[in-house]
Amino acid sequence: MPFNTRISEFEIVGLIGEGGFGIVYLAWDTLLRRHVALKEYIPAALAARVAGSAEVTVRSQRHEDTFRAGLKSFINEAQLLAQFDHHSLVKVYRFWEANGTAYMVMPYYEGVTLKETLRQLDAPPTEAWLRTLLAPLIDALAVLHAAQCFHRDIAPDNIMLLKGSQRPLLLDFGAARRVIGDMTQALTVILKPGYAPVEQYAEVPSMKQGPWTDIYALAAVVYYAIEGKTPPASVGRLMGDTYAPLATTAAGRYSDAFLRAIDHALAVRPEDRPQDVRALAAELGIAPGGDGAAGHAGAGIEFLQPYTLREGETALPLPGAGAAAGSQGSAQSSGSSVGSPASSAKAAGSAAAGPAAAGSAAAGSAPARAAAGATPPAPRKRRTPLAALGAGVAIVAAVAAWLALRPTGAPPLVARHVNAPAAQPAAPATAQTTAPATTPTPASAAASLPPVPPAATTASPAPETTASASPTAAPPTAPTAPTAPANAAPQAAALAPYTPASEFERIVTLADPSIDVRTTLRSTTARIKKDFLQFKVTSSRAGRVYVFMVDPQGNYLMLLPNERDKANTIAAGQTLTLPRPSWPMLADAPAGPIHFLVIVSPEQRDFWDTGLHPGDVFADFPGHAQRAAAAQRAADYSPFAGKARCAKPAAGQPASCNKAFGAATFEIDVVGGNGS
Structure with a gap:
């Protein structure tokens, strides 16, 4: 068209x-x-x-x-x-x-196919990288197979590695293509030799299609990654099997258990393979039920190499200004091209993203440690992508539609949300502006903030442009965050339907108003590919800072602490400037509002029971974990606020644990590069 x-x-x-x-x-x-x-x-x-x-x-x-x-x-x-x-x-x-x-x-997804990524490498990918690739794909297949659905066309050109996160995305079910191929008797249209198992060539009673069909194709993808070629066509193997086991041909380069698992999955006859993906995961040593989100928490946020601010700089410069736009591809390829590897390499310079990169982030994972003793794979004559080997090139880690803020000359916006006793209504909000009339500021800065729940008030610090209201007095005894009652799940039914953004606001209403948490922003908007994230957090109470983010696609991340930055303590009255230089972030597509939650707790807080999933850089709450935790909510309890991790008292000493926390939310709107 x-x-x-x-x-x-x-x-x-x-x-x-x-x-x-x-x-x-x-x-x-x-x-x-x-x-x-x-x-x-x-x-x-x-x-x-x-x-x-x-x-x-x-x-x-x-x-x-x-x-x-x-x-x-x-x-x-x-x-x-x-x-x-x-x-x-x-x-x-x-x-x-x-x-x-x-x-x-x-x-609209951007990325490059696995086939193109592998073609660009000088050497086969490491076992750690292959495990990281397989984990989310196996979990995705488990979801499909549970509904009695089968992909039946898994191949390297039907797996996209998303720009930025390098998270694998399973493409092109090709249902229409298969139907047309069946009706026209064109097997060459619907089957890929080397990846299609024998049961796809002819439906006979002894060779039904099922989960084992996708398992064969997925194993063939791994074979291709290791050997640089497809395994022999399955229909020919049925007559005379010329398949050389990986446990022999790749011995010493990968762990024996890993290679034998792939060989098992490539058995010619369906009944000789693992019968479901859980069995395959067990043989590979991938945790069952894991969603493989480690290091793949979302799409679109660019996590860059550490950058040292020069004297006088207050925000990070835009790297590669004036360079050509990166390659773009779509997960809906339908057999189409998905972009050039050169540009995706520019976007994926992380060792975590590069399959063959030394010291990759994946090497810190459990699978990497399991394979640590394996001999490095033999070199393969392929071109070297910047994505894998470019020192100093921007690292792209898993995160979602990100934003950030470069100083624009506008005074900062300060937003604070604290809880107040329910009996005391919130004071009307007012906007105080000390900036000159000529200073460009977002239209109605106060209106840009998320609505404050009825039980909350906002208070104003001294400086510049502020969304403010007269604070209400805290109750004489500061409330503490309650633990979940036994009947939390039934009570949750009376709450408003769960969304991450609305739960952020609800957590603020559950916070202790005596712990005053404030956030200061440069702007309420961020331009894609132009503006970097920058905000400040101040607390009236010493403690530990936890920062969470939800992007327009619903990806829910813990930004602080993270694998690069564990220092999340804050002193009373101290101001933290985030993100720190070790993990700068740049706004990227898709456009839309990004919601943030900041929690300050006197005690360390534990979020792992809620289903927080570790990642190479940022941990995230997968969708299934969010749904399970949302079912445990109560009117006075949110699992997403975590639990205070209190030290065991010494013998003979009374227990002492402050379960309270303070909280604040803010929102930034990611817009196009021209500000629209």
């Missing part, structure tokens, strides 16, 4: 990729004001576009039934994907039929 074409509320602004069975466009959602990927069903061999319109018509009447069957399968695929919520599965926002065809709308 021509650019600027409108399909429902979506405006076509670019082409992401084109395959034999569909086209993926970059589109602008005019209602929600964000970029999305719009996939159109248009099998080139069966249909064509009517000149000068968006209408699609079948080329010949004899293709009508095949076209309609593929269309139905395309819609079924959209319905299937829409029911899943996993960070390694493509999300579907909506789908519909129009113009003689069908469309589905998905998030």
Whole structure:
């Protein structure tokens, strides 16, 4: 379709990729004001576009039934994907039929395929990197298989490594392609030799398809990563097996258990393979039920190499200013190209991101330690991507749609949210401005802040532009954060439906008002690829600082403490400037509001029981953990506020533990590079 074409509320602004069975466009959602990927069903061999319109018509009447069957399968695929919520599965926002065809709308992902990533390497990836790749993919397959759904087309070109996080995303279920291939008897259309197991070539009673079908293909992906070629075609192996076990050909380069697990998964006959992905995970030594989120907490936040501020600088400069934009790809490839490796390398210069990088962040993980004694893989003649080996190149770690703030000359905005006794209504908010009339500030800074719950007030410190209100007096005895009652789950039903952002605000109402936590921002907006995060935290009480963030896609991260920065203590009256130089962050797509929560606690707090998942840099709350914790909420308790970790008293000494905490929230809106 021509650019600027409108399909429902979506405006076509670019082409992401084109395959034999569909086209993926970059589109602008005019209602929600964000970029999305719009996939159109248009099998080139069966249909064509009517000149000068968006209408699609079948080329010949004899293709009508095949076209309609593929269309139905395309819609079924959209319905299937829409029911899943996993960070390694493509999300579907909506789908519909129009113009003689069908469309589905998905998030716009940027990245490069695993096939292209491997092709660029000088040597096979390490075992630690392969384990990190496999963990989220195995977990995603477990979600699919639990619903009796099978991918049936896993291959290196159907796995995308997302720009920034390098999180693997499983692409292109290709349901329409398989249906059309079946009806036209074109097995070459629907099967990839080397990755397709024998049961996909002919459905016979003794060789049914099932979880073991995807297991074979996933193991073939690992084989390709190690050997640089596909295993022998399965249909030929059934007649005379020429497969050379990895336990022999790759011995000494990877652990024996890892290689034997892959060999087992590549058994020719279905019954000889692991029968489900949990069994495969057990053989590989990957924790069952893990979502593989370590180091892959979200998409779009750029985590850069440590940068030392020069004298007089107050924010981090934009690296690579004026350079060409990085490569862009879409998880909805439908057989399309997904961007150039050179630009993704620029975005993924982290050792954590680079499969063959020495000292990668993945090497700090349990799988890496398990394989630490293995001999490094033999070199492979491939070009070296900057992503893997470029010293000093920007490191991109897993995080979500990020923002940050470069000084703009505007006075800082200070926001504080504290709890007040329910009997005392909040004082009306007022805006005090001491900045000159000519100083550009966001329209209605106070209105930009998230709404304060009825039981909360805001108080104003001295300086510049402030969202403020007269503070109410704290009760004589400061309340402490209660522990969860036994009947927490039934009470949760009476609460408002859970969302991370609303829970942030609720945590503020549960906080101790005597612990005054304030946050100071440079701006309430951040421009994609231009502005860096910078905010300050001050507390009236000494303790430990915990900072959380939720991006527009729902990725829920703990920013402080993190694997690079464990120093989260704060003295009474002290001001912390965050992020620190060891983990600077740059605003990136997608645009939208980012919500933050700051907790200050006199005691260390434990969030692991809530399901916080460790990562290479930042820990995160996966979706399933959020849902489980949300069910434990009560009117006076939030699991997301953590639990005070109190030291055991000495013998004969009374127990002493301050379970209270202070809290504040703020919000920053990530906007396009031009500020819109």
